[in-house]
Amino acid sequence: MTIDMSQFYQVFFDEADELLAEMEKLLLALDVSAPDSEDLNAIFRAAHSIKGGAATFAFNDITEVTHMLESLLDRIRKGEMALTPEHVDAFLVSKDVLTMQMDGHHHGSSVDQNAVGSVCQRLKALSLGSAADTPALAAAVPESARFEAAPVADADGNCSFHIELPDVPQRDVDALAAELGLLGTISQESLADKRVVFTLTTPESQDSIVAICSFVLDPDDLKITHGGAEGSLQSSGAPTGLPFTGAAQTGTDAAKPSAEDPGYGIFELEKTDAVSQPAVATTAAVTAGAPAAEAKNFGRRATDKEGASQESSSIRVGIEKVDQLINLVGELVITQAMIEQRISVLDPIQYERLLNSVGQLTRNTRDLQEAVMSIRMMPMDYVFSRFPRMVRDLAGKLGKKVEFVTRGAATELDKGLIERIVDPLTHLVRNSVDHGIEKPEKRRASNKSETGRLTLSAAHQGGNIVIEVSDDGGGLSRDRILAKAKQQGLPVSDTMPDADVWQLIFAPGFSTAEVVTDVSGRGVGMDVVKRNITAMGGTVDIRSVPGAGTTIAISLPLTLAILDGMSVKVGEEVYILPLGYVIESLQPAAADVKEIAGQGQVVKIRGDYLPLIPLYQIFAIEPNFTDPSQGIVVILEADGKKAALLVDGLVGQQQVVVKNLESNFRKVAGISGATILGDGGVSLILDVSALLRSSRQLNADPVFS
Amino acid sequence: MSYSTQRQAQTEAGEVAGKEFLAFTLGKEEYGIDILRVQEIRGYEPVTRIANVPDFIKGVVNLRGIIVPVVDMRIKLNLGTPTYDQFTVVIILSIAGRVVGMVVDSVSDVTTLSPDQVKPAPEMGTTFDSDYLIGLGTLNERMLILVDIDKLMSSSEMGLIEKIAA
Numbered sequence: 001m002t003i004d005m006s007q008f009y010q011v012f013f014d015e016a017d018e019l020l021a022e023m024e025k026l027l028l029a030l031d032v033s034a035p036d037s038e039d040l041n042a043i044f045r046a047a048h049s050i051k052g053g054a055a056t057f058a059f060n061d062i063t064e065v066t067h068m069l070e071s072l073l074d075r076i077r078k079g080e081m082a083l084t085p086e087h088v089d090a091f092l093v094s095k096d097v098l099t100m101q102m103d104g105h106h107h108g109s110s111v112d113q114n115a116v117g118s119v120c121q122r123l124k125a126l127s128l129g130s131a132a133d134t135p136a137l138a139a140a141v142p143e144s145a146r147f148e149a150a151p152v153a154d155a156d157g158n159c160s161f162h163i164e165l166p167d168v169p170q171r172d173v174d175a176l177a178a179e180l181g182l183l184g185t186i187s188q189e190s191l192a193d194k195r196v197v198f199t200l201t202t203p204e205s206q207d208s209i210v211a212i213c214s215f216v217l218d219p220d221d222l223k224i225t226h227g228g229a230e231g232s233l234q235s236s237g238a239p240t241g242l243p244f245t246g247a248a249q250t251g252t253d254a255a256k257p258s259a260e261d262p263g264y265g266i267f268e269l270e271k272t273d274a275v276s277q278p279a280v281a282t283t284a285a286v287t288a289g290a291p292a293a294e295a296k297n298f299g300r301r302a303t304d305k306e307g308a309s310q311e312s313s314s315i316r317v318g319i320e321k322v323d324q325l326i327n328l329v330g331e332l333v334i335t336q337a338m339i340e341q342r343i344s345v346l347d348p349i350q351y352e353r354l355l356n357s358v359g360q361l362t363r364n365t366r367d368l369q370e371a372v373m374s375i376r377m378m379p380m381d382y383v384f385s386r387f388p389r390m391v392r393d394l395a396g397k398l399g400k401k402v403e404f405v406t407r408g409a410a411t412e413l414d415k416g417l418i419e420r421i422v423d424p425l426t427h428l429v430r431n432s433v434d435h436g437i438e439k440p441e442k443r444r445a446s447n448k449s450e451t452g453r454l455t456l457s458a459a460h461q462g463g464n465i466v467i468e469v470s471d472d473g474g475g476l477s478r479d480r481i482l483a484k485a486k487q488q489g490l491p492v493s494d495t496m497p498d499a500d501v502w503q504l505i506f507a508p509g510f511s512t513a514e515v516v517t518d519v520s521g522r523g524v525g526m527d528v529v530k531r532n533i534t535a536m537g538g539t540v541d542i543r544s545v546p547g548a549g550t551t552i553a554i555s556l557p558l559t560l561a562i563l564d565g566m567s568v569k570v571g572e573e574v575y576i577l578p579l580g581y582v583i584e585s586l587q588p589a590a591a592d593v594k595e596i597a598g599q600g601q602v603v604k605i606r607g608d609y610l611p612l613i614p615l616y617q618i619f620a621i622e623p624n625f626t627d628p629s630q631g632i633v634v635i636l637e638a639d640g641k642k643a644a645l646l647v648d649g650l651v652g653q654q655q656v657v658v659k660n661l662e663s664n665f666r667k668v669a670g671i672s673g674a675t676i677l678g679d680g681g682v683s684l685i686l687d688v689s690a691l692l693r694s695s696r697q698l699n700a701d702p703v704f705s
Numbered sequence: 706m707s708y709s710t711q712r713q714a715q716t717e718a719g720e721v722a723g724k725e726f727l728a729f730t731l732g733k734e735e736y737g738i739d740i741l742r743v744q745e746i747r748g749y750e751p752v753t754r755i756a757n758v759p760d761f762i763k764g765v766v767n768l769r770g771i772i773v774p775v776v777d778m779r780i781k782l783n784l785g786t787p788t789y790d791q792f793t794v795v796i797i798l799s800i801a802g803r804v805v806g807m808v809v810d811s812v813s814d815v816t817t818l819s820p821d822q823v824k825p826a827p828e829m830g831t832t833f834d835s836d837y838l839i840g841l842g843t844l845n846e847r848m849l850i851l852v853d854i855d856k857l858m859s860s861s862e863m864g865l866i867e868k869i870a871a
Contacts, residue, residue, distance in 0.1 A: 327770065573753070619757070620756055621754075621756070659770075660772070663803070664771065664804045676772075681751070681753060
C-alpha cells in the first residue's frame with residue numbers, strides 16, 4: 001500500500017512553521033541564568049515534534065539538525081549542562097537553518113549547505129565543550145547511557161531485548177508480536193497491570209525494533225532494555241572511550257523513556273549501581289522500569305491532554321472559506337436592510353408582530369456580522385512576535401543595547417491588514433534601532449541608562465487601531481531635517497510647526513542619516529511606509545522630543561471590508577465618501593465663493609481659500625445645483641491637502657460593505673470601490689485622494705491660503 | 706483563398722461541433738453565442754452610472770452581491786436608439802472568471818449547430834469586426850452570426866478588462 005505523503009506536506013510545513021516560531025519566542029524569552037524548566041521542555045518538545053514530522057516525510061537534513069538540537073536541549077533541560085548565551089545563539093541560528101531547510105523542501109528555494117554544516121559543527125562543539133565543563137555529570141550519564149544503549153550481544157551476535165509496551169489493545173499486541181517475531185525469537189509475558197512485555201532475541205538493532213513498533217504506538221511510550229539473561233553481559237567490553245556526544249545521542253534516543261521520567265533520580269541510582277553489579281542491575285532496571293514507565297505514562301498523558309485541548313480550541317480553515325463567509329454575511333446584512341426598508345411603510349399596529357420579528361432579525365444579523373468579522377481578526381502578536389529576534393540581532397550588529405517591550409499584543413486586527421502592516425512596521429523598528437537609540441557611550445554621556453528601550457504597542461481607539469513604535473533615543477533633529485529639506489529644495493520655513501517638520505521625513509528620498517548602513521539610511525522607505533499605510537486607510541503621526549525619544553504612531557481602520565461612509569447626492573446619483581476624509585460640510589455664502597480666472601473656483605472657509613471641486617463636473621452629471629451657495633460643500637482632507645467638494649445634498653451616514661469594482665470590471669478614476677445600498681442598488685465609493693489629486697492637476701498651481 | 710485558410714476555417718468550425726448556441730437579436734440581425742458562457746438571463750433594471758467611461762458601458766448593477774458591469778450592445782453597434790422597458794433583456798455572461806451583463810433586444814432560443822451548419826465568416830458585412838466571429842450558422846431559413854464572446858468581451862475595444870500591459 002502506498003500513501004501519497006505529499007498531501008500531508010502542507011500540514012507538516014504549517015505545523016513546523018508554528019513550532020519554529022514558538023521555539024524562537026521561547027528562546028528569546030529565556031532567562032539564561034535561571035531558565036524555566038517548563039520553557040526548556042517546551043523548546044525541547046518543539047524540536048522533537050519537528051524531528052518526528054521531518055522523519056515521517058523523510059526530510060533527512062531537517063531530522064539531522066533537529067536531532068542534534070534536541071540532544072543538546074535534552075541535556076540542558078535535565079540539568080546536565082548549564083545554559084549559556086552561546087547555547088541560545090546556537091539554537092537561534094539552528095532555528096534559522098531549519099526554516100531555510102523547510103523553505104527548501106516547501107518552495108524549492110536554495111539551501112545554504114555551508115550554514116547547515118556550520119550549525120551542526122556549532123551544536124556538536126557545544127555538546128562536547130560543555131561535557132568537559134561538567135565532568136561529574138558527564139561521567140554519570142555516559143555510564144548509564146552506555147549501559148542501556150550499548151548492545152549486549154551473545155555469541156551469535158544476537159541481542160536480547162526486553163520490550164515493555166504501554167497499555168495497548170490485545171489486537172495491537174498480537175500484531176506487534178507477529179512483526180517482531182520476524183526479527184528473531186520472541187516470547188511474551190504479561191505484567192500485573194495487564195501490560196505486555198516481549199523478550200526478543202535478535203541480531204537486529206534496537207532501532208529496527210523501535211521502527212516496527214512505531215507503526216502501532218508512540219515509540220516514546222515504549223520501553224526497551226537490553227536483557228542480560230541470555231547473552232553474557234559485556235559492559236566492560238563495550239568501548240569505554242565512547243565519545244560523549246555519541247553516547248548522549250544514543251542515550252537520548254534509546255534511553256529516553258527511562259531518562260525522561262519523573263522518577264529519574266531513583267532510577268538513575270539503580271542504574272549507576274548496576275554498572276558495578278551487572279547481574280543484579282538487569283532485574284533492578286526491569287523492575288524499576290515498571291513504576292517508572294507508569295509514572296512516565298501518567299506524565300505524558302497529562303501533557304497530551306494539555307496539547308489536545310490546545311489543538312481543539314482552534315481549527316485551521318482556508319482564508320477563502322472565511323472570506324466567502326464574510327461575503328455571504330455581507331449579503332445577509334444587505335438583504336436584511338432591504339426587508340427593513342420595505343416594512344418601514346407598513347402600519348405598525350396592524351403588522352406589530354412582523355415588525356417585532358424583523359427587529360429581532362436585525363439584531364441577530366448584526367451579531368452574526370460582528371462574530372463573522374471577528375474570525376478574520378488576528379492578534380497583533382502575530383506581527384510583534386517577529387521583532388524581538390530582529391531587534392536583538394540588529395542591536396548586536398550595531399553594538400547597541402536595546403530592551404524590547406511589546407504592549408497590547410492581544411489587540412486584534414483584520415488579517416489582511418496584519419499582513420500589510422508587517423513591512424512598514426519592520427521598517428520603523430529598524431529605523432528606531434538604527435537611528436533612534438544611541439550607542440551605549442553616548443547614552444551614558446547624556447545621563448541615560450546604557451540600555452535603550454524600544455516599545456511596540458497596539459491599542460484600540462474608537463474604530464481604529466493605533467500601533468506605536470517608540471524609542472527613548474535621541475529624538476529627531478529639527479535643524480538637520482530642515483537643512484536637508486532645504487538642500488533638496490522642499491518648500492520649508494524655519495518657523496514651521498514641529499509636526500510639519502517631522503512629516504518631511506516621509507518625503508521620497510529623504511534621509512538624514514550621516515552614514516548609509518546596510519540597516520537603514522538610504523532614504524528609501526519612510527515614503528513607502530507612509531504610502532503603504534495611507535493605502536490601508538491609515539495615518540502616520542510622529543511625536544519627537546530631542547534627547548528623549550521618538551514615537552511614531554500608526555492609526556489604522558480595524559478592517560478594510562466595512563467603511564464608515566457619508567452618502568452624498570449629485571443629480572440622481574448617490575456616492576459614498578469615506579467618513580475619515582470628511583472634516584465638515586456646509587453651505588457657503590455666495591460672497592465666499594470666488595472665481596479665479598482659468599483656475600476654477602475657490603471657497604473661503606474661516607480665512608482659508610480651498611479649491612472647489614464640483615463633483616458634477618468631474619463625473620459629468622446633470623446636477624440640481626451648479627451654484628455652490630445653493631448646494632452643499634463637503635470639506636475633505638487627504639494627504640495633508642484640503643479641498644471643498646460641491647454636491648447637491650447630504651443623504652446620510654452609514655456603514656457600508658466595500659465591494660471591489662475591479663473583480664468584474666476595471667479601475668475607474670476617482671472611484672475606489674462600490675457598495676450595495678439598502679434598496680439593492682449600487683453606489684460608488686469615491687477615491688478622495690485621487691479626486692484631490694486630479695483637482696490639483698486641473699488647477700495647475702495649488703491654491704495657498 | 707489559399708488552402709490553408711480554408712483548412713483553418715474548417716478546424717475552427719470543427720471546434721464548435723454539436724455546440725449549443727444562445728440566439729439573440731440586435732436590431733435586425735440574429736446572433737449566437739456559446740451557451741456555456743451564459744450564466745443567466747435577466748430583465749433590465751436600473752444601473753448605477755459610472756463617470757467617464759464609453760457610453761455603451763451603462764454602469765454597474767448588483768447581482769446578488771456581486772458588482773457587475775453592464776454593456777449595451779445596441780449602443781456599441783449603433784443599432785438605433787436603445788429603449789429600456791420591461792422587455793429589454795440582459796444576458797449575464799461569465800467570461801474568464803468575470804461576470805459581465807450584456808443588454809440585447811431580445812433572446813429567441815437555444816439551437817444546436819453541427820459543424821457543417823457553420824460556415825466561415827466573410828471578411829465584411831457585419832457590424833462586428835470579423836476577428837470576433839466564429840462563423841455563420843445556418844438553420845433552415847435563419848442565419849446566426851456566431852460571436853466569439855470570450856474574445857469580444859476581453860478585447861481592449863470593450864475596455865472591460867484592464868490590460869496588464871497598459
